[in-house]
Amino acid sequence: MxxxxxxxxxxxxxxxxxxxxxxxxxxxxxxxxxxxxxxxxxxxxxxxxxxxxxxxxxxxxxxxxxxxxxxxxxxxxxxxxxxxxxxxxxxxxxxxxxxxxxxxxxxxxxxxxxxxxxxxxxxxxxxxxxxxxxxxxxDTERRLAEQALRSARERSTVLAEVSSRLLSTLNVPRCMEVVADTAAEYLAEAAVLVAPPQGRRHHLTYARRGGPVTRMTRTVDAHGVPGLSEALQGFPPVPARWINPDDIPDWLVPEGFPGAVGSVIVAPLPGHGVPAGALILLRSGTEKSFSDGEEVFARLFAARAGAALSAARLYTEQAAITATLMQELLPPALGRVHGVEYAAAYRPAKDHERVGGDFYDFHPGADSSQESLVVLGDVAGKGLDAAVLTGKIRNTLHALLPLAADHHRVLSLLNGALLTSHHTRFVTLVLGSVCRRGGRTELRLTGAGHLPPFVVRNNGQVEEVRTHGTLVGALPTVTARTVETTLAPGETCLLYTDGITEARGGPVGDEFFGEHRLRRALGECAGMPAEAVVERVQMLATQWLGTGRHDDMAVLAISAPRTGPLSLVDGTARHPRPRRSR
Missing domain, CATH: 3.30.450.20 (PAS domain)
Structure with a gap:
């Protein structure tokens, strides 16, 4: 060119x-x-x-x-x-x-x-x-865009931190403290969380930037704060510019707040279908008023806080309901009653659960002349579904206590109740009536499809109580055989579920604990109290399992305590034999 x-x-x-x-x-x-x-x-x-x-x-x-x-x-x-x-x-x-x-x-x-x-x-x-x-x-628009981007990033960071802190606890009071403290730190000079009313009383949580978080319960008039009554009912928030700071009552201002209130935001805390309360943000007259963007961000903050509070309340309510229902499913505490020792242990299939398909129960007689009823059973299946049926069985047996002397009638009535239930599971169990007479402990044992109990005599001999019958809840009629036996002082009768004998483990990890090992272990427990026998059996089964999976396991021991010297014949203790059966 x-x-x-x-x-x-x-x-x-x-x-x-x-x-x-x-x-x-x-x-x-x-x-x-x-x-x-x-x-x-x-x-x-x-x-x-x-x-x-x-x-x-x-x-x-x-x-x-x-x-x-x-x-x-x-x-x-x-x-x-x-x-x-x-x-x-x-x-x-x-x-x-x-x-x-x-x-x-x-x-x-x-x-x-x-x-x-x-x-x-x-x-x-x-x-x-x-x-x-x-x-x-x-350069105005570019700078405004950059400022908006920085604000969005800062708010996203705040929301992420708030979510992390709120999700770290499901305790309602602690969650309320976190909400108020975080709001005072990032959104305003002070924050007040007002919980839904209980009558005319409200739980209030106060937080001031750089100060402590305090909680109290007091009677307040929600209508005295513009927009608070509506927020507690879950209505949309009143714009901050409509709220006159001079109308704020003294009870709403945290102790140590710097000067007079200059601007206020009242934001509802939305929950899962039910309002979780309201959050009130306060700034003094020396600070700038809340902008429209800050008001929108406060609502986003309140939405996350309300969801967290609602989840914490729901968890607390469900935990309380679960604890109440669990009390009916947990086995009773056992000890010495009318001169007879009772001990039991239960281990569910999943160690993090407290109930399952195995169960035991105990109903003491009114006095030493009346029989006490013991029950040990195994519902088909495990987990919470099986535990619900065990609760029903225990409640049914409790209602049938006036008929407890007749084991066969009790089993028949229980069988009818299970057949008409929506549950499709069946149960095996052992009923035992125990009475102390003349220094000896008399037992009547009836098995319904369950493993036969063992009696540990003073000389180390282990006898099988040959009671048997059909499953309960599976057939129109139940057949069962009752066996009577007597325990001399120092002797023990053991009831157990198949979770013990079928515990799979050992050296190769795939062998049942088995009845023969259980017999041998019981033979070494001659003369031991009921609690020691139960602990010994449970320990051996647990060691056999190692870290392997297992079924529910339940053990119940009935012992006649040693109260005096044994009666010996030719140097050998007398051991009563099982009496007639019916």
Whole structure:
């Protein structure tokens, strides 16, 4: 192309100022084509005058040389020849003085500041004769966008931290403290959380920035606070600008609040179908009022806080209900009753659960002359579903206590109750009637599809009580066999479920504990009290299992305590044999 391009100078009438920086005019000569040089200055001047950004030409002494149309619109009182420091803010006049004066410590890059409520970035273009062309680029929208982005990021960080802190607890009082404390830290100078009323009393949680969190319960008038009564009912919040801070009652202001209340936000705490309370944010008169954006953010904060509080309350209610129901499912505590020792142990299939399909129960007689009833059973299945049926069985047996002397009738009535139930499970169990007579403990044992009990005699012999019968809850009728036996002082009868004998483990990890190991372990427990026998059996079964999976396991021991010397014949203790069966 050859040497065909050169930058045109800008003519300002009385002199030429610099070279055009934004709109260079390229005067080029192509083959057969050429631009008219005489039109270049006029074109550049017209373009400069119509530039969308304000442009000021200032001489080295701070005098205005010329302004384009956008600059005259921004500075309507400015005229050519005016002093720059008289018409522009000090930040721009200082920047020009340093650049025009050639001070080396002053950076030559753009400077920024506000003019007439908007932010501009001023870009200087120094000329060789000392004049400076200032290009003012409106930076307001970009800065507002950056500020909005920073605010959004900060609020997202706050919400993430709030969510993390709220989810760290399901305790309602602690959750209320976290909400109030976090709101005072990030949203206002103080915060008050008002819980739903209990009558006319409300639980109040106060928090002040940098101060302690306090809780109290007091009688308050929610209608005395604008928007509070509506917020507690779950209605949309009243805009903060509608609330007169002078109407705030004294009970709402935390102790140590700095000065008078200047602005207030009352935000409902939405819950799961039921309002979780209201959050009140307070700022003193020395702080700026809540902006629309802050009010929207307060509602987002309140929504998360309400969800967390609602979840904590729901968990607390469900935990209380579970604990109440669990009391009916947990086995009773056993001990010594009417001269007979009772002990039992239960281990559910899942160690984190407290109930399952195995169960035992005990109903003592009114006095030592009446029989006490013991029950040990195993419902098909495990877990909570099986535990619910065990609860029903125990309640049914409790209702049948007046008939407890007749085991077969009790089993028949229980069988009918289970057959008409919506449960499809069956149960095996052993009924035992225990009575202390003449220094001996008499037992009547009836099994219904359950493993036969063992009797541990004083000489270490282990006898099987051969009682048997059909499952309960599976067939229209129940057949069962009752066996009577007697325990001498120091002897024990053990009832157990198949979770003991079928405990799978051992050296190879896949072998049943088995009846033979149980017999051998019981033979070593001769003369031991009931509690020691139970602990020994449970310990051996647990060791056999190791860390393997297992079924529910239940053990119940009935012992005749040793009260005097044994009666010996030929050096051997007498051991009563099982009596007639029926």
């Amino acid at each position: 050859g040497n065909c391009c050169r930058k045109a100078s800008i003519s300002h009438g009385r002199k030429v100022v610099g070279r055009a920086r934004c709109v260079p005019l390229l005067v080029c000569a192509f083959r057969g084509f050429s631009a008219a040089p005489r039109d270049a200055a006029a074109s550049v001047g017209a373009t400069w005058g119509d530039a969308p950004c304000p442009v000021l030409v200032v001489d080295r002494h701070g005098g205005l040389v010329q302004l384009n149309r956008a600059a005259r619109s921004l500075l309507p009182d400015a005229c050519d020849g005016d002093r720059l420091h008289d018409i522009v803010p000090v930040w721009l006049s200082d920047a020009h003085r340093h650049i025009a004066g050639g001070q080396p410590d002053r950076p030559r890059g753009p400077v920024s500041g506000a003019i007439d409520g908007r932010v501009f970035e001023a870009h200087p273009s120094p000329a060789a004769d000392g004049d400076v062309v200032w290009w003012l680029v409106d």
